[in-house]
Amino acid sequence: MATQHLEHSGVSWKGQQLGHKHSRIDTLDPRLRIIFTMIFAVVTVFSQSFPSLLAALSFALLSALFARLDYKRTVRRVVAMDLFIIFMLILLPFTTPGDALINIGPLQATQQGLLLALAIGLKANAIILMTLALTGTLNATTFGHALSKLKIPDKFVYLLLFTVRYLEVINREYKKMRNAMKARAFTARSNLHTWRTLGYLFGMLLVRSLERSERILAAMKCRGYTGKLHLVSTMKIQRQDYLFTIIALSLSAVIIGLHFL
Amino acid sequence: MHIVDGVLSNPVLVSSAGLTLLGVAVGLRKIEGDDIPKVGVFSATFFIASLVHIPVGPSSVHLILNGLIGITLGWAAFPALLIALLLQAIFFGFGGLVVLGANTLNIALPAVLVYYLYAPLLRRSTTKLAAIWGFAAGSSAIALTTVFVGFSLALSGEEFLIAAKLAFVTHIPVMLVEGFFTAAAVFLLCKVKPEILMGEPHLSAPPSAPKTHP
Numbered sequence: 001m002a003t004q005h006l007e008h009s010g011v012s013w014k015g016q017q018l019g020h021k022h023s024r025i026d027t028l029d030p031r032l033r034i035i036f037t038m039i040f041a042v043v044t045v046f047s048q049s050f051p052s053l054l055a056a057l058s059f060a061l062l063s064a065l066f067a068r069l070d071y072k073r074t075v076r077r078v079v080a081m082d083l084f085i086i087f088m089l090i091l092l093p094f095t096t097p098g099d100a101l102i103n104i105g106p107l108q109a110t111q112q113g114l115l116l117a118l119a120i121g122l123k124a125n126a127i128i129l130m131t132l133a134l135t136g137t138l139n140a141t142t143f144g145h146a147l148s149k150l151k152i153p154d155k156f157v158y159l160l161l162f163t164v165r166y167l168e169v170i171n172r173e174y175k176k177m178r179n180a181m182k183a184r185a186f187t188a189r190s191n192l193h194t195w196r197t198l199g200y201l202f203g204m205l206l207v208r209s210l211e212r213s214e215r216i217l218a219a220m221k222c223r224g225y226t227g228k229l230h231l232v233s234t235m236k237i238q239r240q241d242y243l244f245t246i247i248a249l250s251l252s253a254v255i256i257g258l259h260f261l
Numbered sequence: 262m263h264i265v266d267g268v269l270s271n272p273v274l275v276s277s278a279g280l281t282l283l284g285v286a287v288g289l290r291k292i293e294g295d296d297i298p299k300v301g302v303f304s305a306t307f308f309i310a311s312l313v314h315i316p317v318g319p320s321s322v323h324l325i326l327n328g329l330i331g332i333t334l335g336w337a338a339f340p341a342l343l344i345a346l347l348l349q350a351i352f353f354g355f356g357g358l359v360v361l362g363a364n365t366l367n368i369a370l371p372a373v374l375v376y377y378l379y380a381p382l383l384r385r386s387t388t389k390l391a392a393i394w395g396f397a398a399g400s401s402a403i404a405l406t407t408v409f410v411g412f413s414l415a416l417s418g419e420e421f422l423i424a425a426k427l428a429f430v431t432h433i434p435v436m437l438v439e440g441f442f443t444a445a446a447v448f449l450l451c452k453v454k455p456e457i458l459m460g461e462p463h464l465s466a467p468p469s470a471p472k473t474h475p
Contacts, residue, residue, distance in 0.1 A: 042356040042416040045266055045274070045467065077354040085265050088424045089348065123267025128354040135351050143351070155289045160344045162301020170305045176357060190316040195438055199445025202310050202326075206333065206446070206455045209306045213299040220298065227294025 025137055029241045030146035033134045041127045043095040045254050051258040053122040067133035091116040125144050136173055140164040145233040158229055163169040173208055177201055186203035263364055266357030270417035279361025284339035289335045304341040315438055322435050328402030328443045332380055333370030333457055338372035363413050371405035381460050388451040399443025400436040407432045
C-alpha cells in the first residue's frame with residue numbers, strides 16, 4: 001500500500017492515513033506523470049469532436065482502472081463534481097440558441113445546447129479521472145519535489161510543501177479548539193451567534209498559526225536556513241518510463257487524430 | 262465557486278491563465294525567504310477553514326474567505342490560493358486543471374483588491390470600526406468573485422449568462438455569512454494580534470519582539 005497523503009471527507013480533514021493499492025503507475029517517474037496529465041487535460045479541453053472526447057474518456061477510464069484507484073472514493077469524487085455542474089448542464093440546452101429539439105412549455109431545448117452540455121460533461125469527467133489516476137496517486141511531497149525538478153520556482157514549491165506539511169498540524173489545532181467549544185455546549189446552527197463564534201475560532205487559529213510560523217522560522221534559522229531548502233529526491237527515467245511515454249504520446253495523437261476524421 | 266474543465270472558451274482560458282501567472286509572479290516577489298513559513302502555515306489554515314461546513318438556513322455552505330486572505334496576505338494571496346486550488350484539483354478532483362488559471366484569478370484578484378481597499382482603513386480604525394470594515398471586506402470579496410465567475414462564463418458564451426446570474430443570486434446568503442465571519446475574525450485579530458492585519462508591508466517584518474517580563 002502506497003500512502004496517499006491528502007484526503008478529506010468533504011466536511012473535515014481526514015489527513016494522511018489513507019492509502020491506495022500499489023499499481024504499475026506508481027513505478028513511473030512523477031515528472032512524466034505530471035507532464036502527461038497536463039498534456040491530456042489541454043488536448044481534451046481543446047477537442048471539439050465527439051469521437052475525440054469519447055476516446056479521451058475511455059483512455060481516462062482505462063488509466064483509472066490501471067492505477068487501481070479506490071473504487072468508492074473515486075466514484076464519490078466524480079459524482080460530487082457531476083452534481084456540482086449538473087444545474088448548468090441542464091440549463092444549457094434551454095439557453096443556447098439553435099435548432100429546436102423539444103418544447104417544454106414556453107422553453108425550447110436546442111440541439112446545439114444539448115451537444116454543448118454533453119461535451120462539457122465528457123471533458124470534465126475525462127480530465128478528473130485522468131488526474132486522479134496519474135497525478136492524484138502521487139505522494140503530495142513527491143508532487144512538490146517533481147514540480148521543483150520541472151523548474152517551477154523554488155518559493156512556490158516551498159510554499160506548497162509547507163502547506164501540505166501543516167494541513168495536518170493546523171487541523172489538529174482546529175479540532176482541539178472545536179472540542180473545547182463542544183465542552184462548553186456549542187453547537188453550530190444557522191444563526192449569527194454561530195457565524196460569529198466560528199469567525200472568532202478562525203481568528204484565533206490565525207493567531208496561533210502566526211505564532212507557530214515564528215517558532216518554525218526560528219527553528220529553521222537555528223539550522224542554517226538562509227532562504228534555500230534542499231529538496232533531496234532522486235528521480236530517474238527508467239525503462240518503463242520510455243514505454244509510458246510512447247503509449248501516452250500515441251493516445252494523445254489518437255485524440256487529436258480523431259478530431260480530423 | 263469553481264469552474265470545471267471544458268466550460269470556458271479558449272481565449273478566456275489563456276488570458277486568465279496569463280493574468281494569474283502575473284499575479285503569482287508579483288506575489289512570489291513580495292514573499293521573502295523568511296516569510297515562507299508564515300505564508301505556508303496561513304495557506305494551510307485557510308485550506309482547513311474552507312473545508313468547514315457553516316450552517317445557513319436548512320443547508321450549509323463552504324467558505325472561501327478570500328476577503329480575510331487578502332487582508333492578511335496581500336499579493337501573497339495569489340500563490341497561496343493557486344496552491345490550494347492545485348491541491349484540490351489534483352488530489353480531490355475538485356475544480357479542473359486547465360481552468361486553474363481562471364479559478365485562481367477569480368478568487369485571488371478580489372482578495373488583492375480588498376487588500377488595497379480595506380487594509381489601509383483597518384490599520385487606522387478602532388476595534389469596532391475594524392469589524393465593520395471586516396464585514397465589508399469579507400462580503401465584497403466573495404461578491405466580486407461571483408461577478409468575476411459570471412464574467413468568465415458570459416465571455417465564453419452568452420448561453421451561460423443565465424447560469425451566471427443564478428449563481429450570483431444563490432450566493433447572496435454566502436456573502437452575508439462570509440461578511441459576519443470575517444467581521445468576527447477581524448475583530449478578534451484587532452484585539453489579540455493587530456500585526457496580522459498589517460498585511461503585506463509587514464510580511465517580511467521580524468517576528469514580534471519577545472515580551473519582556475518585569
